Amino acid sequence: MSGHNAITDVAGVRVGHHHRIGDGWLTGTTVVLTPDGAVGGVDCRGGAPGTRETDLLDPSNLVERVQAVCLTGGSAYGLAAADGVMRWLAERGLGFRVGAQPHEVVPIVPAAVLFDLPAGQWGNRPDAGFGFLACEAATDEQPAQGCVGAGAGAITGGLQGGIGTASVVTASDHTVGALVAVNAAGSAVDPGSGMPWAADHEVDGEFGLRSPEPRDVGAAAGSPLNTTIGVIATDAGLGKAQCRRLAGAGHDGLARAVRPAHTMADGDTLFALATGTEPVTDHRVLDELCAAAAECVARSVVHGVLAATAVPGSDVPAYRDRYPPVGSAGCGRGT
DSSP states (O other): OOTTSSGGGSTTOEEEEEEEEETTEEEEEEEEEEEEEEEEEEEEOSSSOOEESOGGGSTTSSOOEEEEEEEESSGGGGGGHHHHHHHHHHTTTOSEEOSSSTTOEEOOOOEEEOOOGGGSSTTOOOOHHHHHHHHHTOBSSOOOOBSSGGGTTOEETTEEOEEEEEEEEOTTSOEEEEEEEEOOSSBSBOTTTOOBTTGGGOOTTTTOOOOOOOOOOOOOOOOSOOOOEEEEEESSBOOHHHHHHHHHHHHHHHHHHSBSOSOTTOOOEEEEEEOOOSBOOOHHHHHHHHHHHHHHHHHHHHHHHHHOOOOTTOOOOOHHHHSHHHHTTOOOTTO
16 A cells, blocks of 8 residues: 555545534535546446536547546435535636636536435535535545545445545556445445455555454345445546546456445446556556556445444444444544
8 A cells, every 4th residue: 555545645636525414414525636637537337327527538528637526425416516616626727728818717527426315304415515615625635534525424235334545556656546435235244254345455454354253143234325436546647548447447346345336226436537647558557557446446445334433313333333343443544
């Protein structure tokens, strides 16, 4: 792993969260900012996506670089949070230039939503203010993990889900990082052992889990609160088609960490961002980056579940509550 073991280890990437928890609220927004721009790609594998500006990321279309990706709760209503991200960027003259004056820009902000509407009081969902405040909070330090930002109301296989992040440095000396909001119809945990499905992807003891004797604890109840969304970033210089390839590889990691993944009730969507300027022309380097993307997504899912805590007013248990002998040494960092 590298640096903070987070997507912010990738040069040019910042992350900010804003959420409301309590008084009928349980939702939020997470923004991955690339103020200097990054080449973008996307791959959607779920059957129920809620997205914005994904067509623009098709390699055949005009705009190459994006200034942010917005991940948010609120189902399709939550796409309004991206308006606030655009406003924050526009106030700073950041975006696709369409005129001669500094303010004549159109910020490019792809977005994806997860379904958390029943988690709080109906009607309490992210709006433009959430996106703006998430940008205000953005930092290149280690992002908070667990029930924060877009992961505030997340549920995964009957357990609290949440935000998770991870990074790695490849053999070609490129940094790859991922950040996901884990809110899946499937489970991230083997019910027979209590271990996360992707526990074998651990690097340097990062999960801090104790290996238990196999035991039958029963499966956690399923949930209609679905969709895992996320961002993969690298400091390699990739084009739009290569970014789409990177995003697609990230879904390999999601399928390792959540079972089942990509159901008709999920809107699983992963974006990819490349901040580098030196083109990658060797397909073996691209393969290496794709393998790293899958690993980082899988590890991010585990971090999101381990860092989650029981939310006041919710009867959904956290991993550490349901599997205390297993999870008592869990990471919990950044919560």
